[in-house]
Every structure is written in C-alpha cells, then in structure tokens.
Amino acid sequence: MKNKKILIMGNGKIGNAILHLLNKSSTSSNNTIEIYDADRSKNLSGKTLKDCLENVDFIFFCLPSWHTKQALLDIKPNIKKEAIIISVAKGLEASSRQSIDELIEKNIKSAQYALLSGPMFAVEIMEEERSFAVLSSKDKRVFEKISPLFADTKLKLEYSKDVHSVAISGILKNIYALIVSMVRIPEKGNNTEGYLYAKSVSEMIEIMKILKLDSKIILGTSGLGDFAATASSKFSQNRKAGEEIFTKGKSSIQSEGLISLPSLLKMLGKKSKNLPLLSLAEKILIQNKDPKIEIENFFISYF
Numbered sequence: 001m002k003n004k005k006i007l008i009m010g011n012g013k014i015g016n017a018i019l020h021l022l023n024k025s026s027t028s029s030n031n032t033i034e035i036y037d038a039d040r041s042k043n044l045s046g047k048t049l050k051d052c053l054e055n056v057d058f059i060f061f062c063l064p065s066w067h068t069k070q071a072l073l074d075i076k077p078n079i080k081k082e083a084i085i086i087s088v089a090k091g092l093e094a095s096s097r098q099s100i101d102e103l104i105e106k107n108i109k110s111a112q113y114a115l116l117s118g119p120m121f122a123v124e125i126m127e128e129e130r131s132f133a134v135l136s137s138k139d140k141r142v143f144e145k146i147s148p149l150f151a152d153t154k155l156k157l158e159y160s161k162d163v164h165s166v167a168i169s170g171i172l173k174n175i176y177a178l179i180v181s182m183v184r185i186p187e188k189g190n191n192t193e194g195y196l197y198a199k200s201v202s203e204m205i206e207i208m209k210i211l212k213l214d215s216k217i218i219l220g221t222s223g224l225g226d227f228a229a230t231a232s233s234k235f236s237q238n239r240k241a242g243e244e245i246f247t248k249g250k251s252s253i254q255s256e257g258l259i260s261l262p263s264l265l266k267m268l269g270k271k272s273k274n275l276p277l278l279s280l281a282e283k284i285l286i287q288n289k290d291p292k293i294e295i296e297n298f299f300i301s302y303f
C-alpha cells in the first residue's frame with residue numbers, strides 16, 4: 001500500500017481519538033499523520049497549515065460545525081484535487097442553515113468528501129471500546145479509499161451514499177438528545193424516559209419526511225444508534241447542556257444541538273408546531289420560557 005499523508009484538523013478530544021484509531025490500524029505503518037490546530041497553543045508541530053496540506057491525501061475535519069466553513073476556506077487555496085475530506089461534525093451552520101455536506105460542496109466545489117457519523121465518543125475510543133459509524137459519500141470509491149485507514153481497529157464502518165440524509169440524521173439526534181436530557185430530569189422514571197425516546201424517534205422520522213429525506217436512516221447507526229448513545233452518555237455535551245438548561249435555566253456549554261435548533265425550526269416553519277417535543281424546545285430555548293413550567297405543561301397535556 002502506497003504511503004498516505006493524513007492531516008487531522010483540530011487537536012481536541014475527537015481529533016486525538018481519530019489519531020488513536022489511525023495509529024492502531026494495521027495499515028498505520030504506511031501512513032504519515034499530522035495534527036493541525038488554528039489555536040497556536042494546540043498546534044504542537046509548529047507547522048503552518050500550508051505546509052501541512054502539501055501532498056496531503058486525507059483531511060479529517062475534527063471540528064464543530066461552527067468552525068467548519070472557515071476551515072474549508074482556509075484549506076481551499078492549498079488543497080490538491082485528489083485529497084479527500086472527512087468530517088465528523090453534526091450540525092447546521094447558523095448563518096447559512098447549511099449542513100456539513102452542503103458547506104463542503106458550496107465552499108470547495110470539486111471536493112471529494114465523506115461524513116463520519118455514529119456513536120463514537122472520543123473517551124470510549126481512547127479506552128479501546130468499540131465504536132460504530134456510517135461513512136457516507138456519494139461515490140463508494142471514496143469509502144473504499146478511506147475504510148482501509150481503520151483496518152483492524154475497533155471502529156466498525158458502514159457505507160451510505162445518501163450523504164444529506166445521514167447529515168440531517170446526525171443533526172436531529174443532537175437536538176433530540178438535548179431535548180430528552182432536559183425533559184427527563186424532573187420525571188426520573190425509566191417509563192418516562194422510554195416514552196421520550198420513542199416520541200423523539202417518531203418526530204425525527206416525521207422531520208425527515210417533511211424535508212423529503214430517507215426516513216429509514218433515522219432507524220440506523222447514524223440516527224437511532226447515535227441518538228441513544230448521545231442521550232444516555234455522561235460524556236455527551238448535548239446531554240450536559242440539556243441538564244444545565246433545566247436546573248439553571250441556561251447552558252454554559254456550546255453544543256451542536258443548541259446551535260442547530262434555531263436553523264432547524266426555520267427550515268420547518270409552521271410544520272414544527274405539529275411536533276410536540278420540538279415545540280417544547282422552542283418555547284424553552286428560543287422563547288426563554290421557564291423549563292420547569294413548560295415541561296410540566298407538556299406532560300399535563302398528555303393526561
């Protein structure tokens with residue numbers, strides 16, 4: 001196998017988890033891996049982005065959605081045509097309301113790219129726990145080029161060609177994990193939690209239908225699989241944000257779910273009113289109503 005140069009954009013938890021997996025791969029001896037971070041204190045190699053991009057074959061975007069557009073613009077002047085971008089972000093950019101696939105296609109029109117989406121918490125990856133992801137690309141040859149990078153690791157990859165449906169499923173799972181985490185605190189019981197999971201999946205499927213996307217994606221690894229992991233994990237930023245909002249009235253955490261919610265509501269328009277959990281989130285997070293009162297009213301309306 002020819003030597004491959006890999007660049008990881010973002011020296012954070014997920015960036016280091018991806019590095020860990022790449023180093024564990026049976027193909028790792030054939031690869032040269034570097035991490036670049038726009039924050040100079042985290043850019044340990046001291047190299048410029050231009051130097052890191054020279055002859056690079058794969059670029060992993062281990063960045064939140066709100067940094068993705070600028071990162072794309074930063075790499076655009078120096079990325080070679082054959083390079084493949086792989087993004088792990090799951091959000092809607094606030095100003096354009098574009099998902100990650102749309103951001104890539106708009107800002108680097110000729111880019112080969114894939115989205116990596118599924119239950120893969122960085123902490124668990126570093127602890128050698130199993131992780132699972134859908135690697136979605138419009139061209140299966142892109143999947144076939146990327147997947148050997150993770151050969152014989154504990155990351156199981158599935159392929160999907162429906163990139164936009166996978167992108168939206170990742171956005172929805174973040175938003176609904178946030179909502180469930182906020183709503184379940186005063187209830188505590190497993191019965192209520194089970195109901196909230198079922199109601200969330202039902203609403204996510206409905207949203208996919210409204211947006212004319214493949215609703216079956218919601219029942220797969222990048223949808224239900226990632227949603228269950230995100231809503232239940234102590235490592236989840238969306239869970240932490242939801243819990244903070246109920247207990248403190250606001251969150252100190254900048255989570256993908258919080259950032260994406262306003263854009264999703266605008267995309268759905270009046271149709272969001274027919275989605276009770278999403279409407280509840282709008283009242284609390286957009287209209288700044290008291291979460292304790294609104295959650296109690298939500299349950300009262302069902303009995």
